[in-house]
Amino acid sequence: MSSNPVNKRLIVGANKPAHGTNVLTNTQEAIREALDRLGYEEAVYELLAEPLRVMTVQIPVRMDDGRTEVFTGYRAQHNDAVGPTKGGVRFHPDVTLDEVKALSIWMSLKCGIFNLPYGGAKGGIVCDPRTMSLGEQERLARGYVRAISQIVGPAKDIPAPDVYTNAQIMSWMYDEYSRIRESDSPGFITGKPLVLGGSRGREAATALGVAIALREAAGRLGKQVQDLRILVQGFGNVGSNVARILHEMGATIVGISDAGGGVYREGGLDIPDLIDQKDSFGMVTPRLANVMPTEEFLVQPCDVLVPAALENQIHADNAPKLQASMVIEAANGPTTPDADQILHDRGIVVVPDVLANAGGVTVSYFEWVQNNQGFYWTEDEVNQRLEAMMVQSVHNILDTAERYSVSPRLAAYMVGIRPFAEAMRWRGWV
Structure with missing residues (x-):
């Protein structure tokens, strides 16, 4: 394992929550306020305040110096009433279970705001990639996929890049999943390079x-x-x-x-x-x-x-x-x-x-659609579709904020959470 104490100091603790703020508690309070404004019952809140499914895994990785180091990883799937879940995987030393849960809820809200047929998900591994070689990162990425392979897939839960992960890490994860399933599965993951079925326009x-x-x-x-x-x-x-x-x-x-x-x-x-x-x-x-x-x-x-x-x-x-x-x-x-x-x-x-910041999941959705169709769009087509959806969503949220005399954030939570409440009602969950 390579060592770079200067880089490690720049990352570890650099973005820890200020003043002990808990992002999950904050998110749950905002969800409750949005549902109260919309008039939904308590059972709806109880189903949306926590992910429906959370997996914690231990991933053994052989390091370059011959040692085996065990890393903790998480995958949270917030709600699949609308469709399969979707969300990134981050590599960061400050990853916590509460953070991953909150991020999965935020992903649901983004999908709801943009009318995407997904629920939210999120994954994270407690590690410091700046102190790891590429080989160590690859073995960690593949180990994570093996650990969560039973709960992910093109029609279950679709990962993507997040903090300190990129197209290369997505490629290793894609390859590992295809090996496990013994079939090519480009729709399993988004944020891939173009040659492996990625979408033009995804990186930016x-x-x-x-x-x-x-x-x-x-x-x-x-x-x-x-x-x-x-x-x-x-x-x-x-x-x-x-x-x-x-x-x-x-x-x-x-x-x-x-x-x-x-x-x-x-x-x-x-x-x-x-x-x-x-x-x-x-x-x-x-x-x-x-x-x-x-x-x-x-x-x-x-x-x-x-x-x-x-x-x-x-x-x-x-x-x-x-x-x-x-x-x-x-x-x-x-x-x-x-x-x-x-x-x-x-x-x-x-x-x-x-x-x-929902442009990422929106174009990840475009990538998934293209993978499922086997037909790929030009970058101009991707950007035009993204622009149309962003413009519509921005004005929808700001109009909602004015109509209800609430902040844009509360308006976004109200718009984003409604599809899940309604889907659960139609399914007979509440």
């Missing part, structure tokens, strides 16, 4: 969806993208692509950050150059000067803040200090409930994660 789909959501929300406030100064927190696949797309749309990206801190320049940053300098884990600040701590970075002057890191980055201590007029959540759960209320009271528009 989440970021493109975020950019479209930002454009549409800004337009409702009478603002144009090219007039906006934007902070992007996080410079991995999503954050760097958000910065690139918005830069190409004419926005001024005044700040970017990674796990090592942030850089800010009032006149704007050279985004193409920064993307060229970043490593495969989204780290660029070790190569830069004048790097500030993340807490200082988040409160720099801007028009729009795009958190694209992990959970609970905007909390009660820094929410009063934000200088943005809009927050577009590219990450999952970046804002705590206390902070969300503070931002709402300050008149800061928050486009919630379950809406803003």
Whole structure:
């Protein structure tokens, strides 16, 4: 096993929940409020507050130095009343069971908002991939698939990339599943490379969806993208692509950050150059000067803040200090409930994660459809379909928020949870 203590310090604990915030408890409270607003009975809440199915696995991996290390992995399947479950797999040292459960619920909400025929799922393995060789990562990925193979599949539960996983890891998982089933199963997993049945447009789909959501929300406030100064927190696949797309749309990206801190320049940053300098884990600040701590970075002057890191980055201590007029959540759960209320009271528009970053699962759905049909679309077709669904969903949520006089987040939960409540009613579960 390779050792890199500098990199390990940059990851371990870098994005742990602020102030002991529990993302699962927060999510359950929001689900209850949404169901109460919609008038559903207690049994509906009880079925939606926890995943229907959770698996915890122990994965033995032979490391490069000959040792066997055992890793803990999880797979949570929130609700399959609408259809098979769908959700990513993350490799991260801070993965917890509660986090995976909450993420599976968020995936259900995204699917409900976009009318996808899926329930939500999520997987995670407690590991630090930055200290692992490619061979160790491959053996871990294959071991995880073997451990969960009985509960996943093209018509059961379809994994995808997430934090610190990518097309290569999806390819190993796909190959392992096909070996176990003794048949080719491209619809088992999404986020694959094109040569293995991946979809054009998938890699940048989440970021493109975020950019479209930002454009549409800004337009409702009478603002144009090219007039906006934007902070992007996080410079991995999503954050760097958000910065690139918005830069190409004419926005001024005044700040970017990674796990090592942030850089800010009032006149704007050279985004193409920064993307060229970043490593495969989204780290660029070790190569830069004048790097500030993340807490200082988040409160720099801007028009729009795009958190694209992990959970609970905007909390009660820094929410009063934000200088943005809009927050577009590219990450999952970046804002705590206390902070969300503070931002709402300050008149800061928050486009919630379950809406803003759902481009990834939407194009994953497109990939699954193409795999099942054996017919593949052009990138323009993928992007046009994504744009139409993003535009419709953004305005649906913002219209719902106005109609019910609630925040966009609560409106998103109301719209997203309703299909599951109705599907369970029709199935006779409640």
